[in-house]
Amino acid sequence: MSKKGLLLGSLLLLLGFAAPPANAWRCQRGMVDTGDRAGSVRQKCGKPDFVYSPLGLYRRGHFSAINEDWYYNAGSSQLLRVLHFHKGALDSIDTPGYGFDTRGAQRCIPQDIRSGMSVYELAARCGNPWKKRDISAYLHGVRGSRGEVMLRTEQWTYDFGPQYLFQQVTIANGQVQGVETTARKSRNPGSRRRHGGRGG
Numbered sequence: 001m002s003k004k005g006l007l008l009g010s011l012l013l014l015l016g017f018a019a020p021p022a023n024a025w026r027c028q029r030g031m032v033d034t035g036d037r038a039g040s041v042r043q044k045c046g047k048p049d050f051v052y053s054p055l056g057l058y059r060r061g062h063f064s065a066i067n068e069d070w071y072y073n074a075g076s077s078q079l080l081r082v083l084h085f086h087k088g089a090l091d092s093i094d095t096p097g098y099g100f101d102t103r104g105a106q107r108c109i110p111q112d113i114r115s116g117m118s119v120y121e122l123a124a125r126c127g128n129p130w131k132k133r134d135i136s137a138y139l140h141g142v143r144g145s146r147g148e149v150m151l152r153t154e155q156w157t158y159d160f161g162p163q164y165l166f167q168q169v170t171i172a173n174g175q176v177q178g179v180e181t182t183a184r185k186s187r188n189p190g191s192r193r194r195h196g197g198r199g200g
Contacts, residue, residue, distance in 0.1 A: 023093050025081060032083075036090045038068070041083065048083070049073045049102075050120040054174040058136070058150050066149065067091075069174050071120040073099040082118075100124070110160060110167045110181075117176045122156070122169065129156035129169070157182075 024033040027045035042048075049072060053065035070083040080099040084092045100121070108126040133155040138148050153172040160167065165181040 025083075025093055032090060034090050034092060038085055038088050038090070041070075041090055045072060045083075050123065052119050052174050054152050054172075056150060056152060058138075058148050063150075063152070069120075071118070073102065073120075073124075075099050076101055108160075110158075110164055110179075113158075113167060113169060113176065113179050115176050115178055119171050119174050119176070122171075122176060126158060130159040130166075131157040133157075135170075159184075 024031055025045070027041075029046075030044040032041045032044055048070035051071070052069050053063070053067060054069060055067040056063050056065045058064075066087060068085040070085065072081040072083070074080075076098055078099055079095040080097060082094040082096060083090060084094065096118070102124050112125060113122065134153075135155055136150040136153045138150050151172060153170070156169045156171060158167040158169065162184070166184055168180045168182050170177045170179075
């Protein structure tokens with residue numbers, strides 16, 4: 001092997017050793033990896049753009065998160081990061097594609113809502129819904145020490161104005177599962193369409 005080939009091979013080998021593990025992410029203030037606690041991740045990566053809890057315990061009418069998804073969106077030139085936490089520890093990191101520009105968002109139309117989009121993208125692009133309804137169901141045979149384990153399922157109803165029917169969006173496991181149109185009904189004259197805000 002030539003010296004040039006040997007040098008190239010050595011360089012690639014070094015780069016391979018230097019590359020972070022597949023489930024690690026280098027943030028502004030350090031590397032985060034699976035097993036890290038939520039407080040440490042927040043300290044290194046900063047405040048997430050959106051947080052959603054797809055699984056939790058219901059006890060006496062209160063929801064307590066078991067799993068949390070943290071979304072970090074640095075724009076269309078960088079990958080979107082979704083950090084999945086289980087009981088306060090980082091469990092895995094997803095990169096479902098490139099991020100998106102949230103400037104000028106919340107001007108969507110019904111055709112912009114599609115099955116499979118994340119709850120974060122829905123909220124970022126279309127704002128908070130006019131109405132939310134919790135339709136979560138218990139997971140059969142699964143029970144936590146402090147309550148019933150439930151997969152968080154919601155129906156978000158959007159009002160895009162009198163020219164459109166209401167859009168009823170079903171969300172489960174942090175994703176849009178389906179969209180239905182419903183007839184418009186009279187709204188409280190004092191109610192206003194709400195936009196923006198963080199997930200819960």
